[in-house]
Amino acid sequence: MSLSPDFSLLLYEGRGSQPLDPERRFALCAALLDRGYSLSRAGLGARLAPGQKALIVLGEFDRGQAPDLEDADGAIALSACDITGLDPAAVTDLVERRRGDRPMNQPGLWKPWFPVIDYSRCTNCMQCLSFCLFDVYGVSKEGKLQVQNNDNCKTNCPACSRVCPEVAIMFPKYSSGPINGEPVSDSDIKREKMKVDISALLGGDLYARLRERSDEAKSRFSQERDASKALAERKKCLAKLMAEGMIPADVLASLPSPDEIQRRAAAAAARAEAALADAPLP
Amino acid sequence: MSAPRLLYCRCAYAQVLPQEVKDGVLRHLCSAAQPFESVADLCEMSARRDPRLAELASSDLKIIACHPRAVKWLFHAANAPLPESTEIVNLRSLSTAEACQLLPPPA
Structure with missing residues (x-):
């Protein structure tokens, strides 16, 4: 906070x-x-x-x-x-x-962790907005991507910066570059260009996989599906992200239910689509 | 032309700056005659859009902090864009000696 x-x-x-x-x-x-x-x-x-x-x-x-x-x-x-x-x-x-009782943050009790956008690189593609499940990103009246809810960001999770095809998202407290704000090198750009397709990055569309697994689960286990199975399902789908160091374990554990993930992803994608329609790239 | 105002960031909310570098540079600043501003953490200030950032950005500044790209856009995120002329000393990449060479000498 x-x-x-x-x-x-x-x-x-x-x-x-x-x-x-x-x-x-x-x-x-x-x-x-x-x-x-x-x-x-x-x-x-x-x-x-x-x-x-x-x-x-x-x-x-x-x-x-x-x-x-x-x-x-x-x-x-x-x-x-x-x-x-x-x-x-x-x-x-x-x-x-x-x-006295004047408010202030204190080191050790809170960490300022939030994405910082390098607008000299950002192309307003909205991939970060579509990707983030925690409503950190929003769109300005002018249709420009913005960080609107800093406090929603999950501490130590730089996943959105990894899906940015332009290496435009920084987390200054991160340990290594270019995410921490180091200059972006040609090799960084080449590496990121390979990840433009989020589906490829995730080894398949995360949300589609969640939907598929959810449907499978519904048909196969509809009678016995319960909250613990939904949790196991969610963790299985996202374990790959954690294994690759893209999402810290505590963030993974705090993710919402698969149904909620689908709902949020659809809402974020709709917002991104609307923003892009209203403000096409130059 | 007057010397730029000095702003030192302690990065107190995370240990991403080498302790010996941030201590060495602060010790150097404290031994120089020129007044300076020091903040616990620019990221923390940017996170809560601290109005002091706008006041700082309105002056001719030399910022002693971390990667210039991060510092520039941290100020921007707080609606306090830095003038292009702002000089940023990067304590994440420089040694104490290298950083101190870019600062006013001891009194």
Whole structure:
């Protein structure tokens, strides 16, 4: 889940404060960044981004006295903390207390995992939209492919990037290129061109196979078909994807039922088709 | 012409940058005279369309992060397109020494 902090941290070393020793400055910055905070190192003239409602100013202030700060416009809550003599862990705790219940994400509790589209490569073919079963993708009013539901994306699953014939989908947290954003090489393009046909990539159309297997199951086991058999069926069909490292096991386990997969796939394909009809490629 | 504003990404939400490189570069920044901006994770900010990205993209920037293609489109995804002139130092491909050569020298 994405939570938006509405405050900033400023490590102040301007007039009325002591400059920090470089190694102490490093230790403080590293500790705060690793806890998920962003901060500016500045003297006078720091800038605040729009939407920020609070600024916490850290510094080794003269006589160990943090100044009283006030925003002349009253729009931003300013507070200063004297950090003289505090180690990085103590400074981080101090910031945590000052933050109070203001929301923010934290490293280790959530991973920003979502597709990032390289529009210099994307041809709007909609294969990713058709492929994704979790409604991550959508189409803009102008008929352009968009990532619309980041939070629906399954962490560590880069499967949609593998079906993109143009190598246009990146996952910056992925381990290797070109999915992680490395430059796309000629060999990458050749390799991806071989996978334009999703059916070939999957060793047969995944959804068709699911339908076939579902029909077979209905005719052969209609009397005894139950949820556990449907689950086994689903896993069998998708095991190939997992074996090839295309879908992590936990994502596989979280896939919906075969019937739901069919429904979603049909809906996604219809959306992709409609988008392509409304906005034909140039 | 003034020096570009420096923006350092810690990639705190995943360990895809070598620890020694991101520590070495941050230590270098902390020993230089020039102020800098540092963020816990550009991916995390892009994921929630943080308005700070637009503010950052509006200035002359040198970004110290990962692959330039990823950084460019992360900003774009947050409705904060970077100017073409933005320089991106890639901590996923450079050594600490190579990256630091592209940054202001220690004070």
